[in-house]
Amino acid sequence: MVGDESGEPLGGEALLADAAPTDPTDPADSTDSTHTRHVRRQAIGIVSAALVLVALAAVVIERRGRGGPDTFGTLQAPVTAADLERAELARRVADAILQLEGEQDSPAAGFRSTRRGWVFGNERNGDDASLAESLIDVDETIRGLAEQLNGGDDVLVYECGESFGVFVPSSARVAGVDTAWWADNECSVVPTWLIDAPRYFVVGANR
Amino acid sequence: MNPDVADLDVAPTTGRRLPEAWQLAANIWFVLLVGYLVVLPAGLKQIGIPLFALTGACGVVRFLMDTRESRRDVRVVILGFAAAGAVPVILGIIASTPGWRDVAVPLVGGPVLWYFVSRLPDRRAIGMIPTALAAGTIALWAIVMLLLTDVGTDIVHVLEPGAYGFALDGATRSNFPGVSSLTAVIPFLAVLLFDEFRHRNSLRRRRFVAAGLALGIVAALLSGRQGVVGVIALTPVLMLVASAAGFNRQQPARRDRKRSLTYAAVAMLVLVLTIGVATQLGLEPGRVPGDVLAAVGLVEDRDARIEGSRRIRELQGESLLAGWRERPLVGHGAGAVSPDFFTWRGFELGDPFTVTPRPWRAELAYHLLLFESGLLGVAVYLGATIVAMRALAHRYRDLGADDQMLCRAAVVAALALAFGTAVNPFARAVGHQLMFFLPVYVVAVTMQRDRAAKTTGGDEGSPHDDLIAPEDASADR
Numbered sequence: 001m002v003g004d005e006s007g008e009p010l011g012g013e014a015l016l017a018d019a020a021p022t023d024p025t026d027p028a029d030s031t032d033s034t035h036t037r038h039v040r041r042q043a044i045g046i047v048s049a050a051l052v053l054v055a056l057a058a059v060v061i062e063r064r065g066r067g068g069p070d071t072f073g074t075l076q077a078p079v080t081a082a083d084l085e086r087a088e089l090a091r092r093v094a095d096a097i098l099q100l101e102g103e104q105d106s107p108a109a110g111f112r113s114t115r116r117g118w119v120f121g122n123e124r125n126g127d128d129a130s131l132a133e134s135l136i137d138v139d140e141t142i143r144g145l146a147e148q149l150n151g152g153d154d155v156l157v158y159e160c161g162e163s164f165g166v167f168v169p170s171s172a173r174v175a176g177v178d179t180a181w182w183a184d185n186e187c188s189v190v191p192t193w194l195i196d197a198p199r200y201f202v203v204g205a206n207r
Numbered sequence: 208m209n210p211d212v213a214d215l216d217v218a219p220t221t222g223r224r225l226p227e228a229w230q231l232a233a234n235i236w237f238v239l240l241v242g243y244l245v246v247l248p249a250g251l252k253q254i255g256i257p258l259f260a261l262t263g264a265c266g267v268v269r270f271l272m273d274t275r276e277s278r279r280d281v282r283v284v285i286l287g288f289a290a291a292g293a294v295p296v297i298l299g300i301i302a303s304t305p306g307w308r309d310v311a312v313p314l315v316g317g318p319v320l321w322y323f324v325s326r327l328p329d330r331r332a333i334g335m336i337p338t339a340l341a342a343g344t345i346a347l348w349a350i351v352m353l354l355l356t357d358v359g360t361d362i363v364h365v366l367e368p369g370a371y372g373f374a375l376d377g378a379t380r381s382n383f384p385g386v387s388s389l390t391a392v393i394p395f396l397a398v399l400l401f402d403e404f405r406h407r408n409s410l411r412r413r414r415f416v417a418a419g420l421a422l423g424i425v426a427a428l429l430s431g432r433q434g435v436v437g438v439i440a441l442t443p444v445l446m447l448v449a450s451a452a453g454f455n456r457q458q459p460a461r462r463d464r465k466r467s468l469t470y471a472a473v474a475m476l477v478l479v480l481t482i483g484v485a486t487q488l489g490l491e492p493g494r495v496p497g498d499v500l501a502a503v504g505l506v507e508d509r510d511a512r513i514e515g516s517r518r519i520r521e522l523q524g525e526s527l528l529a530g531w532r533e534r535p536l537v538g539h540g541a542g543a544v545s546p547d548f549f550t551w552r553g554f555e556l557g558d559p560f561t562v563t564p565r566p567w568r569a570e571l572a573y574h575l576l577l578f579e580s581g582l583l584g585v586a587v588y589l590g591a592t593i594v595a596m597r598a599l600a601h602r603y604r605d606l607g608a609d610d611q612m613l614c615r616a617a618v619v620a621a622l623a624l625a626f627g628t629a630v631n632p633f634a635r636a637v638g639h640q641l642m643f644f645l646p647v648y649v650v651a652v653t654m655q656r657d658r659a660a661k662t663t664g665g666d667e668g669s670p671h672d673d674l675i676a677p678e679d680a681s682a683d684r
Contacts, residue, residue, distance in 0.1 A: 042228030047235050050261055057257030190566055193305040193544060 080171070082149065087172035087200045089145040093119055093155055094166045094202050096135040096142060110134075110157070116164060119155040120146060131157070156195055160187035163205035167191045170200035178203040225269065233265065234332035237324070238339045241641070245343025245392055246350070248638035250367055250384040259320060259637060266323030280598050281325055281651045285644055287591040289318035294587050295580035299540030306542025306567035310579075310635070314541065317637040321644045325651055333652045336613070336645070337399055338412050340392050341419025347385045348422035351429055354381045379485070380431035389427045390435050390627040391642040394442040395620035396420040401446070402612040404470065409609050421477045429485065438627045445622045453600035454615045520630060523569045527578040538581035542567045572632040595647070602650045610653050617646040 097115055110117045110131035120132050136143045146155075156167040165182060181203045191201070225233065240262060247255070292314030299307030353359030354372030363370045363383065372381035396419055403410040410416060427435050449455065530539060544566045569575040576584055603614055621643050624633050633639040 039227045039231060043231035043235060046228065046232035047239070050232075050236060054254060054257045054261060057260075058253040061253040061256060193566070 083170040083172045083198075083200070085145060086149055086168040086170035087202075089142065089149065089155060090166040090168045090170075090200060090202050091207075092139050092142050092145065093135055093157065094164075094204050094207050096138040097157065097164065097166075098204055098207055099138050100134060114159070116157045116159045118153070119157060119166075120153045154195060156191055158188065158191045160203075161185055163203060165191065165201045165203050167195050167199055167201040169195050169198065171198035172200045174200055175202070175206070177206050181206055225272070230329060233269070233327040234329060234335075236262065236265070237328040237332045238335045240324075241336055241339040242343040242346070244638045244641055245340055245388045246346050246385045247366060248384060248388050249636040255638065262327070263320045263323050266320075266326050269326040270323055280602065281647055282322070284595040284598050284647050285318050285322040285325065287594055288588075288643075289315050289322070291584075291587045291591040292318065294584045295538065295541035295576065298537055298580055298584070299542045302540035302543060304540045304542035304567065305544060306565060307540065308542070309565055310541035310567060313635040313637050313640070317640045318644075320637065321640055324641075325644070325648055328648065328652070330652050333613070333649055334411070336649075337396065337410065337416050337616075340395060341412070341416045343385075344389065344392055344396070344419040344423040344426070347383075347388065348426040350383055350385065351381045351426040354383065355379055355429060378431055379429045381429060383430070386426065386430040386432050386435060387627075387631060387633060387639070388642075389423050389430075390438045390631075390633065391620040391624040391639075393420060393423045393427060393439045394445060394623040395616045395642075395645075396423065397442050398446060398616040398619045399612060402615060404466075406608065406612070408612040410612070417473075421481075425481050425485070434627055434630045438623050441626065442619065442623065445619050445626070448622060449615060449618045452596055452618075454603055454611075454618050520570050524571050524574050527569060527571065527574040531574075531577045531581060534581055536581045537583050538577065538579045541579045543579060568632065568635070570631060572628045572634055575632070599646050599650060602653070606650070606653055610649065614646055614649045617642075617649050621646055 100115060115131060115134075117131060119135065132142070132146070154169050158165050158167060160182065163181075163185075165178070165187065178201060182201070192199070240258070243258070249255075292311075296307055296311040296315055299310065350359075350363055350366075350370075351372065353363050354370055355374065357372070360370070360372070367383055370381075370383045372379070372383075374380075396416055399410055400413070400417055400420060402408055403413060424439070427439055430436075530543075533539075569578075573585075576588065580587075599614070599618065603611060606614060624639065624642050628634045634643070
């Protein structure tokens with residue numbers, strides 16, 4: 001090992017300050033000196049090559065990372081009547097939220113008064129008021145659709161920027177404009193984890 | 208020194224040693240890595256990923272060169288944490304959680320990586336750790352100053368686009384990922400200098416290390432990171448804890464009045480300069496004592512800006528505990544997403560929730576562990592920690608005075624990081640994990656030397672004399 005052979009203490013030594021010969025006029029020491037310089041040059045070359053490798057890999061990762069966000073919503077499953085009703089429920093929920101947001105004195109509702117969250121409740125989500133009741137006050141058909149769909153408890157309003165998406169489990173085909181909007185705005189893919197495919201969604205900004 | 212012993216310094220017992228140039232390169236690389244991880248322990252993944260991949264690959268090659276090299280203690284200690292991390296991950300796989308792969312990287316992959324990396328450095332690289340940490344800390348201080356003075360924000364944004372710094376209402380705040388490193392690095396440097404003073408141990412580049420400590424404390428205070436400042440303020444307590452755990456067996460040296468006065472004078476000078484600079488940057492020095500006390504929870508915090516992140520942590524904590532109560536024994540598995548947690552606006556803190564949605568992450572790492580793996584996972588981690596501490600304490604007794612100093616500093620740093628992990632997920636960042644395993648690295652290298660001496664029957668002398676610099680001991684004073 002470089003430096004050890006001389007018996008010098010090495011613990012805090014600079015890594016390159018190794019077994020340098022003490023007498024450069026001594027032929028044996030000169031050989032050692034040449035060897036030491038050679039070792040150092042090799043080591044620096046190896047480290048430099050490694051740094052270049054890391055830099056190249058960083059460039060590749062950086063470029064690959066510029067691809068678009070994950071897209072979702074292209075559904076292939078057969079579309080049943082229930083799927084269409086759930087999609088209709090999502091659209092009505094989106095319209096009702098937009099209406100609520102347009103009213104100055106509309107009630108604060110949903111998760112922490114954001115008008116986002118699971119529409120038909122989750123007792124542990126800290127609701128200030130029931131989002132479902134606020135929406136039903138705006139559009140009574142939401143209640144009927146939800147009852148028809150066993151409570152409609154899988155309706156999720158998820159925020160993206162200034163707008164939102166309403167997600168439901170349904171194999172109805174998602175409008176291209178909604179899929180594109182969600183992708184273009186780099187919206188979260190979290191709803192895809194919360195609602196299993198097939199899922200349908202509608203974007204508030206496109207209503 | 209017996210040349211046989213010196214020959215065996217790198218690869219101790221039966222194995223093949225690296226060619227000189229490769230070992231020197233491995234040492235340089237390791238020291239650079241330590242310095243880099245102080246500045247950027249997380250973030251800038253385009254560099255972090257290849258850096259870890261290359262370093263790990265080199266460690267694997269080194270391992271394969273000599274699979275017979277016996278370092279059972281190191282294996283048990285480091286890979287014990289990988290085994291403990293596998294518990295929540297396996298539970299996550301069973302429960303098909305969405306984020307188990309993401310969580311498996313730091314919980315299992317991290318310790319495995321650091322195990323292989325432990326094969327790279329030799330004694331010289333380990334001896335350079337204080338210098339590397341001090342250099343990283345000084346770089347970090349420079350970054351904080353660039354942000355607060357707004358003269359180099361654009362430069363810093365190359366490293367971290369979200370970095371910022373400002374002064375408001377007599378307090379300063381700076382956000383840069385590396386500030387978190389100070390949680391462990393400052394206790395490390397503080398213990399080194401304290402032990403060096405108290406026990407007269409030899410510490411190379413003492414002034415540089417002291418400068419790193421002073422500037423690191425300034426950077427931590429100016430950053431306004433309460434979690435970091437709070438843990439740093441607890442360093443004396445952590446030193447006592449480490450002593451109680453068996454990491455202090457040296458007798459104090461006789462007091463040197465002149466030396467003590469010199470230390471006090473330098474400390475006062477640094478304090479005055481710090482106050483002067485901080486005042487220029489907009490910090491109200493009178494606030495500092497109150498803020499530090501607030502950071503360790505002794506007084507009520509007056510800063511409304513910190514209230515937001517504290518509230519988010521409270522919400523996360525409540526939600527995780529509620530989730531844990533649903534499955535108290537085995538939890539929900541690593542990468543689980545609570546129905547009401549993470550998924551709603553208001554729980555987000557940092558880009559994992561916005562730029563790259565990873566709703567299985569949380570600030571409160573121990574709450575999260577309980578949520579993920581229940582009492583089973585916590586018990587396994589506790590077991591791994593006890594095994595590690597016992598193994599380290601056992602080896603610590605056999606170390607030389609200067610190795611003990613380094614090991615003790617590393618243990619206190621690891622304890623500080625473990626404390627900080629309660630409110631910041633340090634343990635789940637592969638870059639931060641090095642500070643957890645540093646005590647093992649220190650001991651491992653010494654074990655190599657001990658075994659080598661015993662194997663050859665050579666001149667054991669002081670197996671730790673590499674860290675003692677007799678002829679240079681006064682050069683840096």
